[in-house]
Amino acid sequence: MAAQARPIPMRPFIGSEAVAAGVVNRYQLATRHDAVFRNVYVPSGYVVAPVDKAVAAWLWSERRATAAGLSAAALHGMQWIDAHLPAEINQPHRHKTKGILLHSDKLADDEVCVVNGIPATTAARTAYDLGRRRGLTTAVIRLDALMQATDLKPPDIQLLADRHRGARGIVQLREAISLSDAGAESPQETRTRLILTRAGLRPQCTQLEVFNEFGVFVGRIDMGWDDWCVGVEYDGIQHWTDPQVRERDIEKQAKFQALGWRIIRVSANMLRNRPDVIIGRTRAALRAAGAPY
Structure with a gap:
């Protein structure tokens, strides 16, 4: 009976260990895999996400480092991390390498x-580190x-x-803490807020x-003032290009309006180029509802 083939790893792995274990041979390693960092590989064509890059950096450190910064954030499940940014590890006395921030x-x-x-x-230390960076x-x-x-x-932070x-x-961190909100479900929602x-x-x-x-759930609004029934919704690209999403939005908007809600819808263009429109429409809606703004 022929020996059963060993499964090839589908996440970052140490090349020399895989060769020693017989998982791949040197030819396969060189021709069917891409190096993420020195002696750390993924299968050719594998899309290296931030969490994979974090794992790869830790393996590159010979499993001695502590994932930090955005790499730690990726391991904790944080979304919206730019995959082009370097991995980050905390390990003193380690030589620099391209693609890893030490x-x-x-x-x-x-x-x-x-x-x-x-x-x-x-998570708290990761937030402490990320919140102190410029910007x-x-x-x-x-x-x-x-x-x-x-x-x-x-x-906790x-x-x-x-x-x-x-x-x-630390001064920026304290301000960032005061402005933070766990309810944001995208960077655009944070920017709008x-x-x-x-x-x-x-x-x-x-x-x-x-x-x-009747107590029946109608929907969620990204942010707003329930005292005044004024809400603000950021509409991503799918809200404009997907007919089904657009149809649901129209239906939900009608239900909100029937319940007395005033909804301000924000597009990417408004967020980027016309923030004064967002402010003006929101302030007008609040004043129309009787709010002291």
Whole structure:
């Protein structure tokens, strides 16, 4: 009976280990696989997502490093990470390599955990690191996304901000914490909320659930003011190009309006080029509802 073929790994693996184990031979490794980092491979054509890049960087470190920054965020399940950005690991005294950002931070025991067998900074420590990087809007987007993916809460991040008083970027981090909201389900929703907040119109809540007079659930609104029945919805590209999604949107809008809700719809173009329109329409709707804005 012929020997059963060993399965070829479908996630990053150490090439020398796979050859030694007989999973692949050197010819197969060279011709049917792509190197992510030195001695770390994936099958040719494999799309390397941020979480794969995190695993690959850890393997490159000979399983000694701690995933940090965006790599830790990816392991925690955070979405909306640019796949072109480098992997990040915390490992002092390691030579640099292309595609990996090395950190040499001293991590407390309660700032490290294990995610799917890989050491990584905790969600709170990851947020602490990401929130201090330059660019307040990006920092808030990442805090929102990390809280959306985990059970992380602002006080958890604040605890580390208090522990590391005087650290670089701590002032921005504190502001990012105050602006963050776990209810954001996309970077565009975060940007919309920030535009309103900077205009003095911070929504009372996110992911508002609307029910009719019989207690039947009608739908959710991205953000708004339930006291005044005013909501703001960001419409991604699928809301304009997918006929079924568009049809559902029209139906839902009619139901909201029948219940007395005023809904402001935000497009990518408005968000990018006409934020004043978003602010003006929202303020007008609030004033029409009797709100003191």
